[in-house]
Amino acid sequence: MPFHVVAQVSDIPVGQRKLVEVKGREVVIFNHEGEFFAILNRCPHQGGRLCDGLLTVAITSSEPGHYEYIPERQVIRCPWHAWEFDIRTGKSWCEPDRVKVRSYKTEVLPGTQLVRGEYTAEIFPVKTEDDYVLIDI
């Protein structure tokens, strides 16, 4: 199975992030209001570690003097040159088609289902009473 168990749901409170390593790749998992998103921990520009960046909200404007936040567009800002990436898609704000960070599908499953199934849990033992975050990698 390509899905890997990477964390217990309770490991990543709402608004927080966790750095995990799967198959030699560092991946950052974000919990945005109960939804989980996963992106590679490497900025495609010069390699800054995105897990050290500021998680913020995309800002847009219809004219000078007005600005608007787009709450559903959560972006991680690289700690180096401030490239911004949408944590849902990995696309950069300024050049979405040319510059993007690899993003991974996530899923949340209860431990009961995982223990029965064939999912890979390389990192820690899965217990039936907890819920887990998985990523497709």
Added chain:
Amino acid sequence: MTDAPAKPIENDGVIDCDIHPAIRSFEDLKPYLSKHWWDYYSTYGLRSRQGFVKGTPYPKIAPSAMRRDAWPETGLPGSDLKLMQTQHLDAHNIQLGVLNPLNPSGGDLNVDFSAALCSATNDWLLETFTRKEKRLKASIMVAYEDGASAAAEIHRRAPEKDFVQVLLLSRTSEPLGKRRYWPIFEAASEHNLPVAVHVFGYSGHPATNSGHPSFYLEEGAAHPAGIQASIASLIFEGVFERYPNFRLLVIEAGFAWLPAFSWRLDKLWNRMRGEVPHVKRPPSEYIKERVWITTQPMEESQRPQQVVEIMDYIGWDRLMFASDYPHWDFDDPKFGLPPSLGAEQRAMVRYRNAQALYGL
């Protein structure tokens, strides 16, 4: 300077021409200031050539303009030698790094205090960094608005081999070639030290020649024009002619503008050299022979080969790698340079040119 051939830098190492150390607080400089100047600082504080007593005119994109991943447990990024060693020198195989402090700068309005601060900073650089870490060298800080005290500090520090150049900030209160600055160039030339000009500092003038811009990104965009004015002034005031050993290193102003700027200077000089008869040669020749320029912030183009062509025009012996660690616009030595550079070009930019300029 030595005539010995440049030592090979092993394992594809790097000389980083722009690392910014920071004081944890002004207490760090206290041991190197007289009682008078410490009392003065405690009572009156700093007097920068800009209107804000605390902070800068343009808010930065990141706190203190630092990489968010470079903050030590206490103090500012750049104040913790251990973190600088592990996060930067070791991680990027920096075999030699040049320290350029920006705060305090040599531009305080009280020039006597400024000279005392610079001298204290120079002591602090030796004690805190270069004597503890042999991969680090430092710039001589000078109160650059006061030629006499700046020259005295250069004479005092030049014998110390841990200092490799003299540092000025770019926004001086008059164009850089004016005679008030000549004692700096004379002293540096006498000791065979390059004069490095790093962008920023405060002149008291607006950041652009049409007034105060609104945004931090405009301040960044204005640096090439400011540096161009400095180079034009140095050439046309006759500094390169007067001091044949004067060498200039431009730090953090980009470089892609340099060819067009050289063409324009030559064109103007061809038509109006009668106005500056003391300037004997086409301006581009002084630039080709006596000006070096650092790479960071690396020019980026949708077509990367254009950047390489410009580097080729400027000359592979002129460009020197700089990271700007720990500032937010840091360039990683592995990924910052265009990937298509040949091995020889890469070696020149990454360390050989710096070895040649600094005589290392």
